[in-house]
Structures are given as structure tokens and as C-alpha cells.
Amino acid sequence: MSNSKSSVGIAVMGASGRMGQMLIETVDASDRAHLVAVTERPGHDWVGADLGEAMGGAASGVPVVDDPLEAIVKAQAVIDFTSPEATVAHAKLTAQARAVHVIGTTGLSDADIEILDACAHHACIVRAGNMSLGVNLLVRLTQQVAAALDADFDIEVVEAHHRHKVDAPSGTALMLGEAAARGRGLELSDVKDSGRDGITGARKRGDIGFSAIRGGDVVGEHDVIFAADGERIVLRHLATDRAIFSRGALKAALWGQGREPGHYSMMSVLGLA
Numbered sequence: 001m002s003n004s005k006s007s008v009g010i011a012v013m014g015a016s017g018r019m020g021q022m023l024i025e026t027v028d029a030s031d032r033a034h035l036v037a038v039t040e041r042p043g044h045d046w047v048g049a050d051l052g053e054a055m056g057g058a059a060s061g062v063p064v065v066d067d068p069l070e071a072i073v074k075a076q077a078v079i080d081f082t083s084p085e086a087t088v089a090h091a092k093l094t095a096q097a098r099a100v101h102v103i104g105t106t107g108l109s110d111a112d113i114e115i116l117d118a119c120a121h122h123a124c125i126v127r128a129g130n131m132s133l134g135v136n137l138l139v140r141l142t143q144q145v146a147a148a149l150d151a152d153f154d155i156e157v158v159e160a161h162h163r164h165k166v167d168a169p170s171g172t173a174l175m176l177g178e179a180a181a182r183g184r185g186l187e188l189s190d191v192k193d194s195g196r197d198g199i200t201g202a203r204k205r206g207d208i209g210f211s212a213i214r215g216g217d218v219v220g221e222h223d224v225i226f227a228a229d230g231e232r233i234v235l236r237h238l239a240t241d242r243a244i245f246s247r248g249a250l251k252a253a254l255w256g257q258g259r260e261p262g263h264y265s266m267m268s269v270l271g272l273a
């Protein structure tokens with residue numbers, strides 16, 4: 001764990017979560033950042049414990065707190081993979097503290113995103129439904145392929161995740177669908193077809209369909225299918241290790257230092273914008 005003058009102080013929200021624990025490992029292994037604070041939901045078993053001991057190791061000297069403000073005021077960057085409700089509450093505080101807020105949380109509503117837009121007038125927010133290099137490159141490729149093909153090619157986004165995931169379509173699937181719609185010069189909301197069940201009628205030409213599979217420990221799999229008569233193109237990303245997301249999030253936290261307030265995506269961080 002680095003703690004030199006140039007090292008960036010990071011707060012991780014939702015420390016006990018699948019991503020929370022991965023983020024803590026990634027920050028600990030970095031020579032450009034160090035952990036200054038971690039939070040958990042009020043009432044969680046870990047609150048009040050030493051983080052290292054709560055994770056089953058040696059004492060780390062970092063307590064798990066349930067007051068987000070207590071964590072945010074110590075940090076130069078806040079990394080947040082929690083729930084939509086918690087993330088919106090955290091954004092109001094990071095805006096006041098002028099801390100960089102890296103948001104990986106998915107399932108945010110349009111109203112939530114409007115609040116984040118307002119907070120981004122005061123602080124740098126980097127938000128993406130997927131922080132991996134591979135998926136962000138796939139987003140770019142999806143837009144290009146969609147732009148090259150007409151509506152004779154039906155576009156379907158199929159995603160698979162572990163049994164604990166609570167939102168669908170995944171944040172990544174929505175990024176891919178938005179990229180496909182953009183490639184065709186359309187708004188996704190005008191052509192989105194999600195959650196087919198029962199007598200749905202035939203597929204509408206030009207629609208972008210979404211299907212979600214949930215099971216086991218699947219980290220995250222996404223296919224963008226372009227299906228025409230007689231041929232199919234499939235663009236695919238397979239995540240096998242959550243470290244791809246935490247490495248991306250830490251990169252965003254470092255990129256955000258000294259950055260003008262604004263609501264940025266990983267495309268900017270990765271130089272793909």
C-alpha cells in the first residue's frame with residue numbers, strides 16, 4: 001500500500017460487496033493510491049470493525065464506518081459500486097466535498113442520472129456501466145458495425161450474469177444498445193425491446209432487443225448479435241475476473257484528479273472518446 005505525498009487517497013463505498021472487496025485489493029496493490037476510508041450500510045456486521053480483520057486478515061488501521069460523509073471528507077477520490085439509492089446520496093456529498101466520484105453502480109433511473117448531472121456541476125464524476133477496457137472497446141466497435149449495416153440486420157444484445165445480480169438489462173447491455181442505436185442515428189428509448197414474454201408479435205424491424213440470463217457465478221458475458229437472412233455477426237465480451245472492473249475504476253479515480261467538474265465516461269478515461 002502506497003502512502004507517499006503524490007499517492008491519491010481513496011474511499012471505497014460498500015466495502016464488503018463483491019466489487020468492494022476487489023477494489024480494496026486493487027487499491028492496496030497500487031503504488032499510486034492508498035485506502036483512506038471504507039463504508040458499509042448502517043446495521044451491517046462490518047461497521048465498527050477494522051477492515052483488514054473484517055476481511056479475515058491482519059489489522060489494517062482502516063475502520064469500516066457507516067457515515068458516508070466521514071469517509072468522503074478524507075478522500076481525494078470515492079469509488080462507488082453500491083446501489084442506486086446509496087450512490088445518489090453519495091453524489092450529493094462528493095459534490096460538496098469536491099471529491100472525484102467514480103460510479104460503477106448500475107440500475108440507475110433517469111431521475112437518478114439527472115441528480116448526478118446536477119452534482120457533476122461541482123465535482124468530477126466518472127460513471128460507466130462497465131469499467132473494463134475490453135467492453136469500452138466493444139462499445140466503440142458496436143457503434144461502427146451498426147453504422148455500417150442497415151435494418152436488414154436485427155440487433156439483439158444478450159447478457160449473462162451471476163445469480164445475485166439485481167438489475168436487468170445489465171449496465172453493459174444498455175451501453176451496447178445505446179452504441180448500436182447511436183450507430184443508426186437513433187435514440188435507444190425509441191427502439192428498445194426488452195423482456196419479451198408471451199404472445200409478443202413478430203419482431204419489429206429496427207428494434208434493438210435485450211435478453212438476460214442469470215445463474216451461478218458468471219462474472220459477466222455480453223453478445224451483440226447482428227442477425228440477417230443467411231448470416232449473423234456476433235461481437236462478444238467475456239469477463240472472467242472482476243479485477244478488470246476495479247482496475248478501470250482506479251484508473252478513473254487517478255484520471256479525475258485536478259479535472260474540471262463534469263459527468264465523464266470511461267471512454268474519456270481510456271482515450272476512446
Ligand SMILES: NC(=O)C1=CN([C@@H]2O[C@H](COP(=O)(O)OP(=O)(O)OC[C@H]3O[C@@H](n4cnc5c(N)ncnc54)[C@H](OP(=O)(O)O)[C@@H]3O)[C@@H](O)[C@H]2O)C=CC1
Nearest residue numbers: 014017018019040041081082086104105106129130131245
Ligand atoms: N461498472 C462496472 O464495471 C461494474 C458495475 N457493477 C455494479 O456495481 C454494483 C455492485 O455490484 P456487486 O459488488 O456485485 O454487489 P454487492 O451487493 O456484492 O455489493 C454492493 C455493496 O454495497 C453495499 N451497500 C448498499 N448500500 C450501501 C450504503 N448505503 N452504504 C454503504 N454500502 C452500501 C452493500 O451492502 P449490503 O449487501 O449489506 O446491502 C454491498 O456490500 C451493481 O450495481 C453492479 O451492477 C459490478 C461490477 C462491474
Ligand SMILES: O=C(O)C1=N[C@H](C(=O)O)C[C@H](O)C1
Nearest residue numbers: 106129130165170171172220
Ligand atoms: O453486477 C455485475 O456483476 C456486473 N455489472 C455490470 C453491468 O451491469 O453490466 C458490469 C459487469 O457486467 C458485472
